[in-house]
Amino acid sequence: MNQIIGKKRIEDLEVTGNKWLNEDYFVLTLRSEEILPDIRAGQFTQVKVEGSPETFLRRPISFYDVHPSSREIRLLIRKAGAGTKRLSALNKGEKVNMIYPLGRPFSLLEGNRFLLVGGGVGLAPLYLLGKELHRAGKEIVFLFGFRSAGQLFDLSQFKDLGELYLTTEDGSKGEKGLVTGHPVMEQGWDAIYTCGPEPMMKVIAAVAAEKGVPCEASLETLMGCGFGACLCCAVETVHGMQRACVEGPVFNTKELLW
Amino acid sequence: MVDLEVKIGGITLKNPVTTASGCFGYGLEYTDFLDISRLGAIFTKATTGEPREGNPSPRMAETPMGMINSVGLQNKGVDHFIEHIYPHLSAYDTHFIVNVSGSTVEEYVEVASKIDVLEKIPGIELNISCPNVKEGGMVFGTDPVSARKVIRAVREAYHKTLIVKLSPNVTSIKDFALIAQEEGADSVSLINTLLAMAIDAERRKPLIARITGGLSGPAVKPIALRMVWEVAQAVEIPVIGLGGISSATDVIEFMLAGATAVQVGTANFIDPAISLKILEGIIDYMERHGFSSVKELTGALEI
Numbered sequence: 001m002n003q004i005i006g007k008k009r010i011e012d013l014e015v016t017g018n019k020w021l022n023e024d025y026f027v028l029t030l031r032s033e034e035i036l037p038d039i040r041a042g043q044f045t046q047v048k049v050e051g052s053p054e055t056f057l058r059r060p061i062s063f064y065d066v067h068p069s070s071r072e073i074r075l076l077i078r079k080a081g082a083g084t085k086r087l088s089a090l091n092k093g094e095k096v097n098m099i100y101p102l103g104r105p106f107s108l109l110e111g112n113r114f115l116l117v118g119g120g121v122g123l124a125p126l127y128l129l130g131k132e133l134h135r136a137g138k139e140i141v142f143l144f145g146f147r148s149a150g151q152l153f154d155l156s157q158f159k160d161l162g163e164l165y166l167t168t169e170d171g172s173k174g175e176k177g178l179v180t181g182h183p184v185m186e187q188g189w190d191a192i193y194t195c196g197p198e199p200m201m202k203v204i205a206a207v208a209a210e211k212g213v214p215c216e217a218s219l220e221t222l223m224g225c226g227f228g229a230c231l232c233c234a235v236e237t238v239h240g241m242q243r244a245c246v247e248g249p250v251f252n253t254k255e256l257l258w
Numbered sequence: 259m260v261d262l263e264v265k266i267g268g269i270t271l272k273n274p275v276t277t278a279s280g281c282f283g284y285g286l287e288y289t290d291f292l293d294i295s296r297l298g299a300i301f302t303k304a305t306t307g308e309p310r311e312g313n314p315s316p317r318m319a320e321t322p323m324g325m326i327n328s329v330g331l332q333n334k335g336v337d338h339f340i341e342h343i344y345p346h347l348s349a350y351d352t353h354f355i356v357n358v359s360g361s362t363v364e365e366y367v368e369v370a371s372k373i374d375v376l377e378k379i380p381g382i383e384l385n386i387s388c389p390n391v392k393e394g395g396m397v398f399g400t401d402p403v404s405a406r407k408v409i410r411a412v413r414e415a416y417h418k419t420l421i422v423k424l425s426p427n428v429t430s431i432k433d434f435a436l437i438a439q440e441e442g443a444d445s446v447s448l449i450n451t452l453l454a455m456a457i458d459a460e461r462r463k464p465l466i467a468r469i470t471g472g473l474s475g476p477a478v479k480p481i482a483l484r485m486v487w488e489v490a491q492a493v494e495i496p497v498i499g500l501g502g503i504s505s506a507t508d509v510i511e512f513m514l515a516g517a518t519a520v521q522v523g524t525a526n527f528i529d530p531a532i533s534l535k536i537l538e539g540i541i542d543y544m545e546r547h548g549f550s551s552v553k554e555l556t557g558a559l560e561i
C-alpha cells in the first residue's frame with residue numbers, strides 16, 4: 001500500500017528496467033503510480049532491499065534521472081555489497097519500496113560557466129544536475145574520473161548537455177591520472193559541483209577555495225534513517241554537527257570541516 | 259471495539275504503542291509518514307542541560323539484524339527544547355515524554371526541573387543507560403549506588419510521571435528496577451542498547467569512530483524479552499518493554515512477558531509508518547484471541 005502524505009513519500013515503485021552498463025554499474029528504472037513529486041539533483045531515495053538477509057537498513061541512492069511524463073526515475077548504482085547486488089538482480093514488474101525525495105539538493109549558484117566533477121558512481125547526481133543547469137541555459141563541462149576503462153560506460157547522454165573530459169588512473173582511456181590533476185580544473189569557473197570519493201572531493205574543494213570559486217559537494221555518509229531522525233549521519237561543519245540526510249547530502253564545501 | 263488504553267503512572271495512553279527515544283526525533287520528523295497523534299506516546303531524543311555535539315563520525319555500523327550506534331547525546335539542550343520544539347508539540351494529540359540525560363546528578367535535576375513546569379509534558383524518561391558517553395549515562399545505570407542517587411534526586415525535583423530507563427549492560431537488571439521502584443519511580447522502561455562493537459577485517463579498523471557503541475534492532479529482541487520478563491516478575495510498577503520490536507507479534511510477546519506498554523525504536527528507520535501498522539496488528543490479534551482489553555495481555559504468559 002502506498003502512503004502519500006506530505007512531501008516525503010513511502011511508496012512501492014515498479015521496476016520497468018534494469019540494465020548493466022559494465023561489470024559494476026547498472027541502471028535501475030522505476031515507475032510510480034502517482035505523479036512524481038518535485039525531485040531535484042542531489043536529492044536521494046532510501047531504498048528497501050527485500051530478499052537480502054544481510055541488508056538490514058535501507059540503502060541511500062541518488063537520483064540519476066527523472067522523467068515526470070512517464071513517472072519514471074532512474075538510479076545509477078555500483079554493485080558494492082549484498083544490498084546493491086540484490087538490487088541488480090531485480091526483474092521488470094517487481095516492486096521496490098522507496099522513501100523519497102530526501103535531502104538538500106544542489107543549489108543554482110551564481111554565474112554561467114560550471115564545472116561538474118565526478119568520480120566513479122559519483123556521476124549519478126551530476127547527470128540530473130547537468131540537465132537542470134542546461135535547462136537554465138548555463139554552460140557546463142563535465143570532468144569524470146574512473147579507475148580504468150573497464151569502469152566506463154556510454155556517456156553520450158552527458159555529452160548532449162556539455163563538453164566532457166575523462167581521466168583514468170591507469171591511462172587506459174582519456175588523460176592518465178586523477179581528475180584533480182586535469183588542466184580543465186585550472187580554467188576560470190563560476191562554480192564547481194562535485195560528487196565522488198571523499199579524498200577526490202577534498203582536493204577539488206581545496207582547489208576551489210584557493211581560486212575563490214564556490215563549490216558544492218555531495219557526501220556519501222553512512223545513514224541510519226535518511227530522514228533526519230537518528231543523527232547517525234552527522235557531518236562536522238562550521239555550524240556544528242549537521243545531518244547529511246537533511247542539511248546535506250549536498251554541502252557548500254566552505255562549510256565542511258573535513 | 260477493543261479497549262486499548264493503558265496507564266503508566268499518571269499518564270493514560272490511548273494505546274500501548276509508543277516510539278523509542280533517539281529513534282523518532284521529536285515526532286516532527288515523521289509527520290510526512292504517519293499521523294503521530296495516533297501513537298500512545300512519543301519518547302523524545304535525549305535532552306541534556308547544555309547543547310551537545312555528540313560523537314565523531316562514523317557513528318553507526320550495520321550488523322546482522324541490527325545496528326550499532328554511537329550518536330552520543332547530540333541535542334541542542336533543554337532551553338532550546340523549551341523555546342523552539344515544545345511550542346510545536348501542542349498541535350499533536352499524543353503524549354510527549356522527554357528523555358532526560360546528563361553527566362552529573364545536578365544536570366539531571368536541572369533538566370528534570372525545567373521540564374516539570376511544561377504543561378504539555380506529562381512525564382520524563384530518565385536515561386541512566388546511554389552507552390555512548392564518557393561521563394554519566396550508563397555509569398549511573400550500571401552502578402547501584404549512583405543509580406539510587408540520581409533517581410532519588412530527580413524524584414525530589416520532578417513531580418509528574420517518572421520513568422527510569424534501564425541499561426541491559428548489567429548482571430542483574432531486576433536489581434536496578436527494584437532500586438527505581440524503591441526510589442519512587444512510576445515505571446521502568448527497558449532495554450537501552452547493548453554495548454557492542456564492529457570491526458572491518460579488511461582494513462583492520464573499528465567501524466565506529468568511538469570503537470564501541472550500542473546495539474539495537476531485532477538482534478537484541480530475545481535478550482530484551484528475557485529482561486522484561488525478569489523485571490516484571492520483580493516489580494509492581496508498570497514496565498515498558500522495548501528492544502528490537504518490529505511487528506505486532508513482537509509487541510504481544512513483550513506484553514505477555516509483563517510489559518504494560520512498548521516502544522518501537524530502530525524499526526522506524528526501515529519503515530517510518532511501522533508503529534501504526536503494529537497498532538493495527540495488535541487490534542487484529544486481540545480480536546482473533548477474544549481479548550477485549552489490551553491490559554489483559556500484560557503478564558498473560560501461560561507457563
Ligand SMILES: Cc1cc2nc3c(=O)[nH]c(=O)nc-3n(C[C@H](O)[C@H](O)[C@H](O)COP(=O)(O)OP(=O)(O)OC[C@H]3O[C@@H](n4cnc5c(N)ncnc54)[C@H](O)[C@@H]3O)c2cc1C
Pocket residue numbers: 044055059060061062063075076077078079080081082083084085121124125219220221222223249
Ligand atoms: C546520499 C547518498 C547517495 C548515494 N548515491 C549512490 C548512487 O547514486 N549510486 C550508488 O551506487 N551508490 C550511492 N551511494 C552509496 C550506496 O548507498 C552504498 O554503496 C550502498 O549503501 C552499499 O550497500 P551494499 O549493501 O551494496 O554494500 P555494503 O555491504 O553495505 O557495503 C559494501 C561496501 O560499500 C561501502 N558502503 C556502504 N554504505 C555506503 C555508503 N552509504 N556510502 C559509501 N559507501 C558505502 C561499505 O563501507 C563497504 O565497503 C549513496 C550514498 C549516500 C549516502
Ligand SMILES: Cc1cc2nc3c(=O)[nH]c(=O)nc-3n(C[C@H](O)[C@H](O)[C@H](O)COP(=O)(O)O)c2cc1C
Pocket residue numbers: 224230231232278279280281303304327329331357385388423449450451473474475476478500501502503521522523524525
Ligand atoms: C540511533 C539511536 C539513538 C538512540 N538515542 C537514544 C537516546 O537519546 N536516549 C535513549 O534513552 N535511548 C536512545 N536509543 C536507544 C533506544 O531508545 C532503544 O532503547 C534501543 O534502540 C532498543 O530498541 P530498538 O531495538 O527497538 O531500537 C537510541 C537508539 C538508536 C538506534
Ligand code: FES
Pocket residue numbers: 222223224225226227228229230231232233234243244245246
Ligand atoms: S540518517 Fe538518520 S538522521 Fe540522517
